[in-house]
Amino acid sequence: MSPQRFVIDTAAVAAEKFDDETVVLHFESGRYFSLGGAASWIWQAFEQPNDVATLATAAPGGALGPALADIERFVAELEALKLLLPVSGGAASAPLAPAPELWAAPSLEVFSDLSDLIALDPVHEVDAMMGWPRRPDPGIG
Amino acid sequence: MTALTARTTHPTALNAQPPFDLLPEGVLDTLLAGPPALRAAIGPLLLDIHASDAETARLATRALAHARVERHHDGPDRQHVRVAFIDCARAGLPPPRGVPGTEHLLAPHDEVNLREGNRIVAIHQAESRTWEGFDPPRGIGVVYTADAGRIAPWEWASPAKRIIEWATLDRPYGLLHGAVLARGGEGFLLAGNSGVGKSTTTAAAMLRGIQTAGDDVSLLEWRSDGGVTAHAAYDSLKVGEASLALLGGRIAAAGEAVGPGIAKHMLRITDIAPETLVQSVDLKAILLPRLAGLARTAIRPAEHGAALRALGPVSSFVMRVAPEATFARASRLVRSLPCYALDLSVDPLEVADTIGDLLERPGSLP
Structure with a gap:
């Protein structure tokens, strides 16, 4: 069985990478995230479909090294936060950027101050063509 | 939903x-x-x-x-x-x-x-x-x-x-959320979520004669020389009851309450200190205020990522119509300017004086 591949849900998020941090904004919830350590490298890898085993192979220590557990945990966390989508099939992805030489466990800081404001002042999303209660299809437009 | x-x-x-x-x-x-x-x-x-x-x-x-x-x-x-x-x-x-x-x-x-x-x-x-x-x-x-x-x-x-x-979505200019303070037409953008002290600091700055292009949103424009200009979009200032008290009654609560259950007053800058409202400011830095409870305001360099976290999400939420474009605009701004964390003292007038000093002597920025 092929390993499960994931990709960033680009319809749901925007992200910007700086030297030591990637900032991610999830539009619907208003939550935003700071990715540090190896997290930026992992995030960049999922700009195209990829799987945990491929990342672990490229990380220090190789496929069965200590980075494997870090990557598995982090990918599960990203998926739970609706930042990654599982995908099936598709062509092979381009080679990964080099992993950080000094591996530090990927970290994710979650900021929910704006999502609290959104919850207080609800906004209802409607598809422009179909009206209520059709929620907009992220694939349209 | x-x-x-x-x-x-x-x-x-x-x-x-x-x-x-x-x-x-x-x-x-x-x-x-x-x-x-x-x-x-x-x-x-x-x-x-x-x-x-x-x-x-x-x-x-x-x-x-x-x-x-x-x-x-x-x-x-x-x-x-x-x-x-x-x-x-x-x-x-x-x-x-x-x-x-x-x-x-x-x-x-x-x-x-x-x-x-x-x-x-x-x-x-x-x-x-x-x-x-x-x-x-x-x-x-x-x-x-x-x-x-x-x-x-x-x-x-x-x-x-x-x-x-x-x-303005596809233009080299657009709105971002933040307060703008200046002297001689050059100044800073104060960025951060609601409650970090932007409006109170702006009100205090006005009382000290510091120029402002607004405390909420301004129209940012990238110039051909690579610089960024902030244009004053609105003559308005939203200040809460607590901030009015901090300012020692120097600003009368003449404006109407912003909304039921929301303890903010909407004032006009030109009703308080008309000489401080300026049309345009050449931005030199982004300041990230934080209520720190200090005796004296302190400033230190900040990472661009921290500046984007302070500016991007809230701007996207405030403007709302195209959060991806707003976030990209915020990212472009934080990459264009040096960023500093501003740890605020408990006295907004002292904060204003500190910012005033930095505006007078921008070379003193760390």
């Missing part, structure tokens, strides 16, 4: 491009054919405000009057946007219909967004039964309301904000 979707049994289509297709025939063309109530120049933007009646014109123009230009003023290099505010109650028009199927589902402060992809193309606000939308090819925005008096007071502090955002 999930609960509402589950309760509804069948889809209903609007079959229209609101608000334009919902207006009675000829209303918009007739209104736009007349002179605007106000023509305002905000940097590269020329904004004509049209209104269906005198009271709606008063509401729609008072926070923009600082940017007034003569009606014959034309700017071939400027983007011309016309905005029509139509109040059905005063104009004797039937109220606009909402999104079918949502009328009984919405609480007063709810909004319905019509989306195409990630972009909002029209907004309907429940309590005031107000539609807001923009037609890019014609450069026309419409605020079409059953009763302008029921539009939330805080909306009049920044009228047509979302229309400006729609109009």
